[in-house]
Amino acid sequence: MTRRLAGAALALAAGFALANPLAPDALVKDVMLDIQRIIVADKDLKEGDRAKTTRLIEDKALPHFNHVGMTALAVGASWRKATPEQKQRLAEEFRTLLVRTYASSLSAFGDQKFEFRPLRMKPEDTDVTVEVRVLQPGSQPVVVEYDMEKNARGWQVYDVRVGGISLVVNYRTEFGNIVRDKGIDGLIGTLATKNKSLAAADTKK
Amino acid sequence: MSARTLVLALALAAGGCATTGGGDARDPLEGVNRAVFAFNDQADDIVFRPAARLYRNVTPQGLRDSVRNFFSNIDDLFIGVNNLLQGKVETAVNDWLRFAFNSTLGFFGIIDWASDMGLEKHNEDFGQTLGRWGVGDGMYLVLPLLGPSTLRDTVALPVDWAGDPVYEHTPVDERNIMTATRTIGRRADLLGASRTLEAAALDRYVFLREAYLQQRRSQIYDGRPPRERPPVD
Numbered sequence: 444m445t446r447r448l449a450g451a452a453l454a455l456a457a458g459f460a461l462a463n464p465l466a467p468d469a470l471v472k473d474v475m476l477d478i479q480r481i482i483v484a485d486k487d488l489k490e491g492d493r494a495k496t497t498r499l500i501e502d503k504a505l506p507h508f509n510h511v512g513m514t515a516l517a518v519g520a521s522w523r524k525a526t527p528e529q530k531q532r533l534a535e536e537f538r539t540l541l542v543r544t545y546a547s548s549l550s551a552f553g554d555q556k557f558e559f560r561p562l563r564m565k566p567e568d569t570d571v572t573v574e575v576r577v578l579q580p581g582s583q584p585v586v587v588e589y590d591m592e593k594n595a596r597g598w599q600v601y602d603v604r605v606g607g608i609s610l611v612v613n614y615r616t617e618f619g620n621i622v623r624d625k626g627i628d629g630l631i632g633t634l635a636t637k638n639k640s641l642a643a644a645d646t647k648k
Numbered sequence: 649m650s651a652r653t654l655v656l657a658l659a660l661a662a663g664g665c666a667t668t669g670g671g672d673a674r675d676p677l678e679g680v681n682r683a684v685f686a687f688n689d690q691a692d693d694i695v696f697r698p699a700a701r702l703y704r705n706v707t708p709q710g711l712r713d714s715v716r717n718f719f720s721n722i723d724d725l726f727i728g729v730n731n732l733l734q735g736k737v738e739t740a741v742n743d744w745l746r747f748a749f750n751s752t753l754g755f756f757g758i759i760d761w762a763s764d765m766g767l768e769k770h771n772e773d774f775g776q777t778l779g780r781w782g783v784g785d786g787m788y789l790v791l792p793l794l795g796p797s798t799l800r801d802t803v804a805l806p807v808d809w810a811g812d813p814v815y816e817h818t819p820v821d822e823r824n825i826m827t828a829t830r831t832i833g834r835r836a837d838l839l840g841a842s843r844t845l846e847a848a849a850l851d852r853y854v855f856l857r858e859a860y861l862q863q864r865r866s867q868i869y870d871g872r873p874p875r876e877r878p879p880v881d
Contacts, residue, residue: 505682544848582720583771607866613858617850633873637850
């Protein structure tokens with residue numbers, strides 16, 4: 444009995460991780476609609492409660508982001524020169540910044556209408572772009588594109604483009620300037636300071 | 649007051665110019681641009697953001713949607729012209745059909761029936777048309793009150809103004825009211841975005857510059873720019 448249970452659990456875990464992860468477009472749709480459902484049902488989230496919003500993002504969205512990969516792409520060529528400790532700290536600080544940025548825009552998420560575009564992909568594809576259109580009256584729909592890769596944890600996002608603006612590309616110039624002037628530790632310090640000031644601004648509210 | 653502040657800002661920037669080291673090749677006037685950026689920030693703090701907040705707080709959502717639709721409908725005429733200039737005949741016809749439906753059935757454009765009918769809204773201007781014709785960005789510029797631009801987009805501006813029924817409208821006081829309403833409405837739509845920018849950017853000037861250049865590139869190619877692969881490690 445126990446062995447059977449363990450076997451089932453193992454099969455389940457393996458199924459999650461390897462064999463047949465949810466198709467990337469289905470995954471994006473599920474996650475976005477799930478988050479929207481939670482926000483609509485929760486008054487605090489609709490009013491932008493920062494602590495709750497952050498928790499929601501960490502629980503629901505973050506597992507589907509390859510935040511180390513994103514950090515590597517944003518840091519660019521200097522990533523190779525960073526020590527493992529520096530890489531870890533960079534990824535942690537960047538992750539915190541992204542969660543906060545995401546949190547600042549999430550309260551508007553409740554009233555938005557999404558149009559999910561089916562993805563045409565070959566079964567052997569490991570790098571795809573999932574497109575979601577955010578509809579708004581009187582304006583051209585905003586296209587959000589998720590660049591996703593298939594890795595050991597299933598499909599994960601490694602860049603997001605909103606209206607053609609890539610998050611990774613946008614940060615690359617900023618990061619590059621700071622690394623050139625102050626080195627990698629300087630970038631870690633700048634990110635940490637930024638995160639602290641954002642956290643301080645939150646507690647003031 | 650604004651003219652004098654501007655002159656002062658430019659003078660300061662000219663001084664600051666020489667000290668900007670290791671600059672970006674796309675932004676040779678970074679010193680001046682940063683000064684104008686600071687000036688625009690001030691103008692936004694004092695005038696535009698408070699006005700946009702007030703507008704959002706005293707008007708119901710439905711009214712704001714109607715106002716946005718009204719101006720958006722007027723824009724469709726010249727958006728169609730630009731699509732035609734870029735050789736996209738079907739898209740141009742789509743834009744003019746939008747204008748025809750929305751101006752009549754949509755009560756002077758305040759209701760956007762056309763989108764519900766599947767006639768999609770587009771975003772075009774003469775800067776994008778020049779881009780399509782192969783004109784490069786040119787240097788990055790921050791224009792007083794108008795914000796991020798490039799040399800190409802700045803040169804294109806007078807053509808956009810000429811193609812804008814609101815700018816060409818007489819009498820002048822009606823035109824001014826319409827321009828003010830449109831400006832405040834647009835700023836109100838960006839209140840959320842500017843909050844996100846505050847959170848996201850380490851250096852707001854650089855962040856906004858990169859975002860603008862990326863966005864224009866995407867718009868010129870109608871959201872399908874040739875893919876640039878970042879070097880993966």
